[in-house]
Amino acid sequence: MENTIDQICTEALREIETAKSKDSLNAISVKYLGRKGIVTQFLRNISKLPSEERPKAGEKANEIKKILEKAFEETANRLYSQSPEAHDFVDVSLPGRSALPGSLHPITQITRQICDIFIRMGFDIAEGPEIESDYYNFEALNIPKYHPARDMQDTFYVSDNIVLRTHTSPVQVRVMEKCKPPVKVIAPGKVYRSDSDITHTPMFHQVEGLMVGENISFGNLKGILTNFVHLMFDEKTSLRFRPSFFPFTEPSAEVDMLCVMCRGNGCRICSQTGWIEVLGAGMVHPAVFENVGYDTTKITGFAFGIGIERITMLKYGIDDTRKFFENDFRFLRQF
Amino acid sequence: MKVSLSWLKDYVNIEMDVQDLASALTMAGLEVESVTNSFDYLENVVVGRIIEISPHPNAEKLKLCRVDAGKSPIQVVCGAPNIVENILAPLALPGTVFPDGSILQTCDIRGKISEGMLCSERELELGDDKSGVMILSGTPETGTKISSALSLSDFVLEIGLTPNRSDCLSVLGIAREIAAIQKLKIKYPVKQQPDRNKDIQEYTSVRIEAPEHCPRYAAALVTDITVSESPFWLRKRLISIGQRPINNIVDITNFVMMECGQPLHAFDFNLLAENRIVVRTAEKGETFVTLDQKERILDPEMLMICDGKKPVAIAGVMGGLNSEIANSTKRVLIESAYFNPLNIRKTSKKLGLSTEASYRFERGIDPLGTVNALVRAALLMTKIGNGKLTGGVIDENPLIHDLVPIELNISETGRLLGIEMDRENIKSCLESIEFDVENADADTLKVTPPSFRVDITRSVDLMEEAARLYGYNNIPTTMPFIHAETTQPLKTLVLRDKIKNILTGLSFMEAINYSFINESSCDQLRLLSNDTKRKLLHVLNPINEEQSVMRTSLIPGLLETMRRNLSQQVRNLKLFETGNIFLSRGQETLPEEVEMVAGLWTGDRYNSAWYAKETGCDFYDIKGIVEGLISDLNINNSCFTKMPSELCRYTKQGHTAQVTIEGRPIGLVGELHPEVLRNFDLKQRAFIFELNCNTLLDLTNKAKKSKLLPKFPFTTRDITVIISKDIEAMSILEKLNSFGEKLIENTQLFDIFEGDPVPPGKKSVSVRIIYRSPEKTLEDNEVNGIHIDITNRLLGAFNASLPA
């Protein structure tokens, strides 16, 4: 009995070794291990053996079955690796079927980054009309008619009392008219000034910021803006605050950022000064609070305005602000 | 405001290096925009040696000089009487810009070429001598720049002043700031009392008829004057800050204005009718010829300086030609007045005339500075113009200016700035800029600002001054403590962000175009005369015609962008833009601002690639984008219908769909009209969509709800029907759905075919119907029964047939 099974095994292994194709190997597999295969039959017949022989014979038969299964698998793998199918390949260098996404305008990308930073600092977002009354654009912001401060911004007029907003600051007033303090809000949007050259376009984008509450101080303004610049650029980008004038803030400040290109050593971008003017800010002028009915004895606040084009140009190394609105596909594609 | 270092040093010691000074001023709020050398104009003037002099063949008074200018000798024609061989003199080379504005060029003088010019002191504004060329002593090397040979150096600071700092529109004002920075005292010019002479009151009088516009008018009279060129020192001062010297009298008024910020005017006293001054407003329609020889039309709000009969100056803006100082002038009346800033600004704006004087008056000059400046000018005229000063001055002052003290709370100051500042700290800051500070109580100071600080009116102004002088950068940087409540994000913003993300995901590129367009865009878009897009809001002062009205559609901007890209050989474009359009309700009211999203696809659907042939995009490509956008916005009942032809103005009729959702039109999608393409000079087809975001916003508020997934398998059956070509394919699906068969889960259009074997005028439409029951696995015979029934109803409804 044992001899027989050993002979079967030897014979099977010989046949497996000489198999030339997947098909002939399958046939051999059926012949030995199939439902009516030789080994299967042998196993089935074990029950007919005397009971004392059965365990040993069963053990032996199963062992042989495993040997054969392994031989079949190895041979199958060998045959596959020799087949043409195993040597088929794709040209991985060919470009994939196009699924290129579009892209957001660089101004949108930077606006989102700026907003995200302020949102994380707890600010809400507000918007307002792009065409404004003289009241919201000027008067409510402590810039009366005929005030020389009106010369600071070249205004586009629609009529005596209607202008294209020259800054996003009117949104400050609209927000404060609607909400009681505390207020913490930023207002991104388009603004318009009658100016056109390499550094000015008649339309551009600003983010206005406003925080009003009890004990909001100039030091806090410095804190918020420093944090913003650190997140927008990096921790090494220091800020410099210098006195300036805006009719709707007092004290007012121009804020310079250490030049991102030369790190303060002086270069073309910063006109050799090492500093780049990035925003205007200050403590909200009591006259503005009075205009919206806030109690100036209880609350203080700060406001700031960031030029988005300026930040975008610094972030992406863009040298001509007019490029933003030419929408050259090759330009847009880069961002 | 320009100011030279040497002039500043007349009033304050400056030990800092000029760059340090510039940055100190900048950090004190006086932004120094540039520092230049005031002798820059001598850039092309070098030391020359006359090697040889020979007569000019065609002119007796001229000589030909061979001049060694460091390189090979050049020929210079010169008429100066004092030239001899071997002297060293300043030689201006071609390109030199003289202080009077003229530019030197190589030229032909009476038949001989002159390659430069030997200059006098006067010509180079280095002194008064104009009798001959300036002879240089010492042994400077030829070719050396004259500025280094003579060690000439003076820096000019250009300061960008903010409108509040009118007190710094003078050299003294800036010197005051520098003194405060250096903690020094300023040296004011010595005030001499004029010699007592016959009293001015005997010669003239001043009557103010409009005190609200002219609270103060002071005048002095100088007689026996000689009008001539100003001395060198005076010319040099004016030239250094970019002013042209005119004559000694005018130069003195300008000098004193620049020195102390008080504009002055000098009248020829003999030309004043009745020898007196009347200050009144103009009469309606009155005209007046100003010094610049232009006739000005006046209005009754404008303040005029008049003599006994007629106007002689527009107050605070410009004098008149009729009383101008001339060489023959013998007696001069000097005006030093304070005019109402608002009045001067209005006049200046109305006349479109801004002068150094009006610039200062409208920002507010020192109300108490009139007499000082007047005396300073009068005394200079006696010195420089050899005049005699009449005794005393006239000082009409119907509205007295009072200095008002302001209370400053010390702890409030600390709270606003975010730093504890003690009393002494604040006091020393404010005193350094000549503020008078007294203690009021334990926590309050009583501060009286000097009269020239017209910008200081409330306590917060004082806090700013304290902060500015303390140094903004010395205030600690801290984070605020503020309540954490917040609001819902702006819905418009959320929608806009979503739209942008979806469209970029659909491989569209975002563009941002200007909000202004050309008025002719409406015609280019073939808009009918009653189209709402013709409700244009006009910009009164546009930069150019192309940007003269606010856009009422995003399409012109996208088409301009397409044109610019085509001209750069970029012909495959997928662009979108979101932004406001502006529908006018009249120029006097705010327009309606509507947020829109528009897209444009032109060029190829696929670029030619190894896997595909170049294929142009078509209507269904752009429609697919709109469908994708709408469905991604969680809106699922959009409807595309044929756009009525009268509404297809800029798109092609028969190739445009109107998009509606729940019966509300939200926009259109279609192919651009060929005529519009021509109007915008576009040489290839383009497909656009345009949707109203405001309406979309109303429709996107539906909450998402999860549905149970089906448990049993589906079965499909296909139908192909032959119908008339005119029938919209989607109406077959609509009809199928209208049958209300519960077991139909979905229907899909999978083939449309025209041409043989389908008869002409017909098309075959193939639809796959998906049947599924929520309760069981459907049996074939059950489905077959329903399907046959549905097929028959469909054939009946469309008068259709089955394929042969």
Ligand SMILES: [Zn+2]
């Ligand atoms: Zn730099």
